[in-house]
Structure formats: C-alpha cells, structure tokens
Amino acid sequence: MTYYDLPDTKGGAVDRDSVGRLFQAAADGDAAAWKALVEGLSPLVWSVVRAHGLAEADGHEVYQTTWFRLAQHLRRIREPDGVGSWLASTARHECLKVIRSARRLSPTDDPEILDRAGDGRTPEQAVIDSEEAEAEAERIRQVWAAFQELGENCRRLLRVLMASPPPSYREVSAALGIAVGSIGPIRQRCLRRLRARLAERGVR
Amino acid sequence: MNGGETPGGGRAGDDAIEDVLRHAAGIIDPVPAHLLQAAVEAYALASIEAELAELVFDSLTQSAPVRGTDRPRLLTFRGNGLTLDLEITAGRLVGQLLPPQPAEIELLGGRSPAAALTADAAGRFVCDRVAAGPFSLHCRAGGAVITTEWLTV
Known part of the structure; x- marks a missing residue:
C-alpha cells in the first residue's frame, strides 16, 4: 500500500484516518507503513522548512531532525491522526530555533534561496527536466515567478498550502503558528494578489 | 487593484x-x-531500546536572539532518573551527567558516524568536534540507558 492509493478528498486534504492507520502500523513494526507515511507527509515537512526561508543546509538539517524525532516518538504519540500537525509543529519550532541560533547567519530574505530547488537546480532547469509541454512549462514558470514576487507573509502561507497532498488547516496552523480561522481569509487575499500579478504578466 | x-x-x-x-x-x-x-x-531509530530523555530546557527558546555573538547553547535532557546538562559552544560540547557517575556516551549526528565519549566519575564529558546538524546522545550509565530527543545544533 502506498500513501497515494489512499482516498484523497480534495480541499479537506487526505483522509486523515489513513494517516492514523499508517502511523499505528508503523508503530507496530510495519516498515512499509513508515515509508508510506514518510512519502505522504514529507512534502508538508519540506514546505514548512521552505516557508521559513532557511539556508539550504539548515533546511536539510531541520527536515532530518523532524523525521528523526518522529521515529523516536513513534510509540509515544497519543493522537495518531494528528501526526501531520505534530510534524508541522516540530519542523516549525526547529526552524525558529535555527533562525535564533547565534551560530547561523541571519535568516535570509535572499530570493536566490527560495528560488533554488532543494537539489540545487535552478527553476529553469527543473522545468526543462520535467518535460512538460511548452505551454504548460511556460505557465509553471510564470506562476512560480509571480509567487516569488509576493510579500513574505503570502509566500510563507502559500508555500505551506501548496504541499502535496493539500494540508489540512490544522496542519497549516501548526506549521505557521497562526489561528485556523485566519487561514481562509489570508489565503483568499494572497491568491487574489497572485492572480493580479499573473494578470500583469498576461497569464491566465 | x-x-x-x-x-x-x-x-x-x-x-x-x-x-x-x-x-x-x-x-x-x-x-x-x-x-x-x-x-x-x-525508522531504525524507532527500535532503539532506550528510555527517551526529553528536552526540558533549551537556551534558544529563552533568550532574545543576539546576532554575531557566540553564546553557548544550553540544553537539559531528563529521563529515566538521569539528567544531562549540555553546553555547546562553537562545535565544542561540555556535558554533565546527574547524578554524577561514569557513563558510556555515544554522540549521534545526521551525517557522521557515532562518536564514542566517556563520562568520568564526576559525570563530566567533553567532545571537541560537534558537527552542526541533527544531534542526539545515547547514554549508558549503570543499568540505565537513555537517548536524547533529536534536535538541530
């Protein structure tokens, strides 16, 4: 079984009961369930790291620490269904510590960092490698460029929302430390700005 | 707009x-x-047979950020009747196990192989090369074995 075989209820995110079941199975010794859990929730953890704008190496370390910690707590987490929120919250707190840490340079607003894929490729290379049809590739470039132009708050929220599968608002709340109730309105506003940017670029 | x-x-x-x-x-x-x-x-970490020592103090969550200074990171872990006080400054770790006693300690990092450390009779131990990154200590003292919660140093 892989995570992607699970029923995906769009908007409300993935079937959280299944996450709970995978987690329980992993806790009971099922390595395949653990792998499925990692594959299913890694994009969420990664998006939390990226949303905090850490330098590349720092981001990699936080991602790893977050998963190492979950493995450690595998038999101690009392609410298996909330494992996505647990990961998001753990990643957020590690990100904040890295940002505060004296040994680090200041967290960067350098667009180069957010602009670079996690594996060091430029967005342009990544799009070329994806072998999307030219029209679609161009749309992806434009949407990504417009996203980068948004203010920090919008970039941060949207970077988490664009995790795959779509995170629940509870997970988004844990990822960013904002109230569940404020996510919808901010999302709406940020997407409206994104659309305006795209309209300026003549992209529909 | x-x-x-x-x-x-x-x-x-x-x-x-x-x-x-x-x-x-x-x-x-x-x-x-x-x-x-x-x-x-x-996933292999899940099967380590050791009591989890929880992070009960981290200077990074207490102090206001001060940039450009090399202030020590102070950490305290507690579990299974043992307390580990750690001080990390620029890659150097000084540790104190309480109650004071000798111990075998392994330093686990994300990339590098585990480093073996020894706590003396007073429970003190030192490591001069702590790489930045994920970090956990595995400590065997008397009959007790504890492993600290992973964190990024």
Whole structure:
C-alpha cells in the first residue's frame, strides 16, 4: 500500500484516518507503513522548512531532525491522526530555533534561496527536466515567478498550502503558528494578489 | 487593484490556482531525494531500546536572539532518573551527567558516524568536534540507558 492509493478528498486534504492507520502500523513494526507515511507527509515537512526561508543546509538539517524525532516518538504519540500537525509543529519550532541560533547567519530574505530547488537546480532547469509541454512549462514558470514576487507573509502561507497532498488547516496552523480561522481569509487575499500579478504578466 | 473579484476568482478559481502552485512546487522545489531516503531510514531509530530523555530546557527558546555573538547553547535532557546538562559552544560540547557517575556516551549526528565519549566519575564529558546538524546522545550509565530527543545544533 502506498500513501497515494489512499482516498484523497480534495480541499479537506487526505483522509486523515489513513494517516492514523499508517502511523499505528508503523508503530507496530510495519516498515512499509513508515515509508508510506514518510512519502505522504514529507512534502508538508519540506514546505514548512521552505516557508521559513532557511539556508539550504539548515533546511536539510531541520527536515532530518523532524523525521528523526518522529521515529523516536513513534510509540509515544497519543493522537495518531494528528501526526501531520505534530510534524508541522516540530519542523516549525526547529526552524525558529535555527533562525535564533547565534551560530547561523541571519535568516535570509535572499530570493536566490527560495528560488533554488532543494537539489540545487535552478527553476529553469527543473522545468526543462520535467518535460512538460511548452505551454504548460511556460505557465509553471510564470506562476512560480509571480509567487516569488509576493510579500513574505503570502509566500510563507502559500508555500505551506501548496504541499502535496493539500494540508489540512490544522496542519497549516501548526506549521505557521497562526489561528485556523485566519487561514481562509489570508489565503483568499494572497491568491487574489497572485492572480493580479499573473494578470500583469498576461497569464491566465 | 480593487477589492472585487478578478475573472477566474472565487472559490473554484482559488482552488485551481493553488493546484497550479502545487504542481509547480512539485517540479521546481520537490523534497530532495536523499532527504526522503534519510527519513525512510530513520525508522531504525524507532527500535532503539532506550528510555527517551526529553528536552526540558533549551537556551534558544529563552533568550532574545543576539546576532554575531557566540553564546553557548544550553540544553537539559531528563529521563529515566538521569539528567544531562549540555553546553555547546562553537562545535565544542561540555556535558554533565546527574547524578554524577561514569557513563558510556555515544554522540549521534545526521551525517557522521557515532562518536564514542566517556563520562568520568564526576559525570563530566567533553567532545571537541560537534558537527552542526541533527544531534542526539545515547547514554549508558549503570543499568540505565537513555537517548536524547533529536534536535538541530
């Protein structure tokens, strides 16, 4: 079984009961369930790291620490269904510590960092490698460029929302430390700005 | 820009453009493959037979950020009747095990192989090379074995 075989209820995110079941199975010794859990929730953890704008190496370390910690707590987490929120919250707190840490340079607003894929490729290379049809590739470039132009708050929220599968608002709340109730309105506003940017670029 | 809905707006439009972003992120900024692999392999950590020592104090959550200074990171872990006080400054770790007693300690990092340390009769131990990154200590003292919660140093 892989995570992607699970029923995906769009908007409300993935079937959280299944996450709970995978987690329980992993806790009971099922390595395949653990792998499925990692594959299913890694994009969420990664998006939390990226949303905090850490330098590349720092981001990699936080991602790893977050998963190492979950493995450690595998038999101690009392609410298996909330494992996505647990990961998001753990990643957020590690990100904040890295940002505060004296040994680090200041967290960067350098667009180069957010602009670079996690594996060091430029967005342009990544799009070329994806072998999307030219029209679609161009749309992806434009949407990504417009996203980068948004203010920090919008970039941060949207970077988490664009995790795959779509995170629940509870997970988004844990990822960013904002109230569940404020996510919808901010999302709406940020997407409206994104659309305006795209309209300026003549992209529909 | 006025506050009205632009064409293609509304709830369906919001979902559609978020999906395009999701697709773009999957291509432009995916989870690096080697990180995914490291997380899959972390399952081995779940089977370590040791009491978890929880992080009960971290100077980074207490102090205001001060940039450019090399202030020590102070950490306290507690579990199974043992306390570990750690002080990390510029890659150097000074530790104190309480109650004071000799112990075998392994320093686990994300990348490097484990380093073996020894706590003296007073429970003190030192490591001069602590690499930045994920960090955990595995400590065997008397009959007790504890492992500290992972964190990033």
